[in-house]
Amino acid sequence: MRLQVPCWLETVVRVTKSSFKLSKFEIRKETFGMAKFAQLNRRSAIKATLGMAAVSLGSGTVDRALGFKSANSRPRIGVIGCGVRWDKRVFEADGLYGVGKEFPKYGDVVAVCDVDAIRLGRAKGIVKDWLGKDPLVASDYRKIIDNPNIDVVHISTPDHWHAKVAIEAMLAGKDVYCEKPMTLTIEEGQLVCDVCEKTGAVFQVGTQQRSTPQFVKAIALIREGRLGELQRVQCAIGGAPTSPILTATSPPKHLDWNQWLGPASAAEYHFRDGASNIIKSWSRGHYEFRWWYEYSGGKLTDWGAHHIDIATWGMGMTETGPVSVDPVFVEHPVEFKNGQPLTNTRYNTATKFNIKVIYPNNIELTIRHDTDNGILFEGSKGRIFVNRGKLKGKPVEDLETNPLPEGAIEKVYNNGQVTNHVANFFESVVSRRQPISDVFSHHRALTTCHLAGIAARIGRKIQWDAKNETIIDDALAQSFVAREKRARFKIEM
Numbered sequence: 001m002r003l004q005v006p007c008w009l010e011t012v013v014r015v016t017k018s019s020f021k022l023s024k025f026e027i028r029k030e031t032f033g034m035a036k037f038a039q040l041n042r043r044s045a046i047k048a049t050l051g052m053a054a055v056s057l058g059s060g061t062v063d064r065a066l067g068f069k070s071a072n073s074r075p076r077i078g079v080i081g082c083g084v085r086w087d088k089r090v091f092e093a094d095g096l097y098g099v100g101k102e103f104p105k106y107g108d109v110v111a112v113c114d115v116d117a118i119r120l121g122r123a124k125g126i127v128k129d130w131l132g133k134d135p136l137v138a139s140d141y142r143k144i145i146d147n148p149n150i151d152v153v154h155i156s157t158p159d160h161w162h163a164k165v166a167i168e169a170m171l172a173g174k175d176v177y178c179e180k181p182m183t184l185t186i187e188e189g190q191l192v193c194d195v196c197e198k199t200g201a202v203f204q205v206g207t208q209q210r211s212t213p214q215f216v217k218a219i220a221l222i223r224e225g226r227l228g229e230l231q232r233v234q235c236a237i238g239g240a241p242t243s244p245i246l247t248a249t250s251p252p253k254h255l256d257w258n259q260w261l262g263p264a265s266a267a268e269y270h271f272r273d274g275a276s277n278i279i280k281s282w283s284r285g286h287y288e289f290r291w292w293y294e295y296s297g298g299k300l301t302d303w304g305a306h307h308i309d310i311a312t313w314g315m316g317m318t319e320t321g322p323v324s325v326d327p328v329f330v331e332h333p334v335e336f337k338n339g340q341p342l343t344n345t346r347y348n349t350a351t352k353f354n355i356k357v358i359y360p361n362n363i364e365l366t367i368r369h370d371t372d373n374g375i376l377f378e379g380s381k382g383r384i385f386v387n388r389g390k391l392k393g394k395p396v397e398d399l400e401t402n403p404l405p406e407g408a409i410e411k412v413y414n415n416g417q418v419t420n421h422v423a424n425f426f427e428s429v430v431s432r433r434q435p436i437s438d439v440f441s442h443h444r445a446l447t448t449c450h451l452a453g454i455a456a457r458i459g460r461k462i463q464w465d466a467k468n469e470t471i472i473d474d475a476l477a478q479s480f481v482a483r484e485k486r487a488r489f490k491i492e493m
Helices: 008-016 022-027 031-048 100-105 117-131 159-171 186-199 213-223 257-261 286-291 304-315 394-400 408-412 421-431 439-458
Strands: 076-080 108-113 136-138 152-155 175-178 203-205 230-236 247-249 269-273 281-283 324-331 352-358 364-368 374-379 383-386 462-465
Touching (some): 100 108, 100 117, 117 136, 213 374, 213 408, 230 304, 281 286, 304 364, 304 374, 324 439, 383 394, 439 462
Parallel strands (some): 076 108, 076 152, 108 136, 152 175, 175 203
Antiparallel strands (some): 247 269, 352 364, 374 383
C-alpha cells in the first residue's frame, strides 16, 4: 500500500468524515493547523537539502548520506522508551547494541522519555554524548506526543504500549518509527493501520531484516522463480527461557510501576536476582517483559515478528492471511486453563513449539523452536535457507552462472537500493511514501504470530477468516483478538 503525498488539510477533512469520534479529531485540528504547516515547511526544507548520492558497500547495501545539513532541515526526534533495544548502555552493559545511535545521523534527538528514572538519566547522558547538548527529559510520554516541536517519534517501549503511543503520535501529526512487534493484539494492528491510512503518517516498523541484503536477495530469488512454485516455508525462531518462581516485591523507587503497566491489568512487581540475559535478573518488567503474555507474545512475536514477516513477504501474503493455525506441539512453563496461566509467579510464554499454518494457496508454514534459527523456503525447483549470517542453497550457488536480472533486488526493495533501515525511514519521511516495513504488511505478518500465540494458549487448531479478520466458530479464541485496557490507559482517539 502506497500513500500519495498528503495535503494535511485534506487529511483532516478525510479523518473527520471517518467513523472515528469527530470531537476528538476536531480537538486535534489545532495540531494539524499551524503546527502541521510548520512541519510541512520543515519537510520542504529537508527535501531541498536532501543529498541522494549513494556509496556502494561490499555487502550490497547503500549507505546514503541524506544531507540534512541545515539545522532547520533536520527532523526533530522524540524517543519514548529507552530500553536495551534503544541503547544497551542504559543497563550499564558493554557494547554498542541498540538502534538509537542511527537516528542522530538523520535528525536531532531533542527529547527522551522513560518511566525508569535511572534509565532516563542515562539516556539523557547518551544523547548529550551524541549531539553535545542535553535533550528534554520526561517520564510521561504525552509530553513528547503533545510537543509541536517534535516531528518524529521513536517508540522503544515494551510491546503492550506500542499501539497506544503510535496511534496517539500519528494523530498528533508525528511520523513514527516503532520497534517490533507493532502491536500486542490483532485488533490493535487494525487500529494502527486505519489511523496510519487516515492521517498519512509515515510509519516504519523496526523489522530491520527487510533492509538486510541477504533477506532482500532471498525474496528476489523467489520473485524471479528460481525456487519454482513455492510449497513450504519453515521459520525456526528459537525457544523461550523459563524462570524460577519470582517473589512479589515492591518495585524500585526509580521505577513508576503503575505507568510501566499502563494499558495492562494491574499486577504485582516480581523480581529475582540471577544470571539471565542482559540485565542479569529475572523479572516481570524491563527486558523480561517479553516472556509474559500480559505484555508480549513470547518468542512467537519476539523473533516471530522478524522471521514470519520475511516468510509472509516471500510467500506474497502481505495483503491476506492464513486459513488455519494448528499447535501441533506446544510446551508452556506453567499450566493454562481457557487460555489463561494459572500462576503469575514465573514466565508464562511458550518455551517449545511446532505450529503448522496453512495459507489459501496451500503453502504450509511451520513455526518451530528448534533447528538452525532462520527461514527455509522450499519450492518445486529448489530450496534456500536464510538467516542473519547466511543465504545458502543451490539457487544461490547458481547465481554465479545465472545472476539475477538487473534491477531485481531494487524491485523488491520498493524500486530502490537497499539501505540502512533507519535511513529508509527518513527517506520516506521526505518522500511521503510508506517505507519498506510498512504497517499494513507488518500487520498481516504479525497477525499470523498472534494467531499462533492464541492457538498455543488454548491448545487447539483455529480457523481464520483473513478477509474479515476474525476467528471462525471459536468464541474463546476470538476473545484473545483484543484485550481490555485499563480505563486510564485506553487509546485516545
